[in-house]
Amino acid sequence: QKEVEQNSGPLSVPEGAIASLNCTYSDRGSQSFFWYRQYSGKSPELIMFIYSNGDKEDGRFTAQLNKASQYVSLLIRDSQPSDSATYLCAVRGTNAGKSTFGDGTTLTVKP
Amino acid sequence: DAGVIQSPRHEVTEMGQEVTLRCKPISGHDYLFWYRQTMMRGLELLIYFNNNVPIDDSGMPEDRFSAKMPNASFSTLKIQPSEPRDSAVYFCASSLRSLGDTIYFGEGSWLTVV
Numbered sequence: 001q002k003e004v005e006q007n008s009g010p011l012s013v014p015e016g017a018i019a020s021l022n023c024t025y026s027d028r029g030s031q032s033f034f035w036y037r038q039y040s041g042k043s044p045e046l047i048m049f050i051y052s053n054g055d056k057e058d059g060r061f062t063a064q065l066n067k068a069s070q071y072v073s074l075l076i077r078d079s080q081p082s083d084s085a086t087y088l089c090a091v092r093g094t095n096a097g098k099s100t101f102g103d104g105t106t107l108t109v110k111p
Numbered sequence: 112d113a114g115v116i117q118s119p120r121h122e123v124t125e126m127g128q129e130v131t132l133r134c135k136p137i138s139g140h141d142y143l144f145w146y147r148q149t150m151m152r153g154l155e156l157l158i159y160f161n162n163n164v165p166i167d168d169s170g171m172p173e174d175r176f177s178a179k180m181p182n183a184s185f186s187t188l189k190i191q192p193s194e195p196r197d198s199a200v201y202f203c204a205s206s207l208r209s210l211g212d213t214i215y216f217g218e219g220s221w222l223t224v225v
Contacts, residue, residue, distance in 0.1 A: 043216035097142045103153040
């Protein structure tokens with residue numbers, strides 16, 4: 001089992017819809033959870049991080065964390081074509097400083 | 112403030128040659144990471160340093176790979192000898208523990224070994 005698993009994708013949604021991206025992790029001691037966006041040919045950039053159970057909202061983005069289920073998700077409301085990218089989930093486990101990335105989910109938002 | 116700076120941005124080399132990738136982390140960051148990204152294997156952590164000390168090199172694929180961090184503002188990843196299967200994008204990244212471990216990536220070094 002991989003340490004961090006994401007929907008294999010690709011995921012395609014129409015413009016204006018809600019995109020839902022999911023991630024599960026295996027280390028119950030994980031403490032910090034991150035969502036990165038990576039455009040084709042570019043480096044990953046941070047969208048959001050979350051540490052506590054529940055929801056965290058930032059503009060059109062909402063991160064949801066459920067530590068009991070070892071599950072973290074990212075919702076993108078009012079999806080735009082500019083949101084088309086690969087989304088990487090990263091988890092910092094008990095090994096201080098080290099974050100493990102999932103394989104990513106590629107999202108396409110169709111106009 | 113300058114981000115993570117990597118060089119070279121692109122490198123094409125012949126099999127068997129030595130490749131050296133360089134990285135300057137964000138000033139003040141105490142963690143430095145080397146990642147490799149390929150379509151087949153995704154983003155893999157090769158090695159990371161804390162305060163210039165290597166902490167975990169379990170991701171280094173084999174002895175042909177080595178990394179150093181002689182000071183807080185410079186790190187190298189060396190491949191010797193290089194092989195075609197080493198072709199990938201190599202990202203250097205840094206973070207600051209007290210800022211919640213957000214990792215900031217450089218633009219990557221695109222390596223092609225022919």
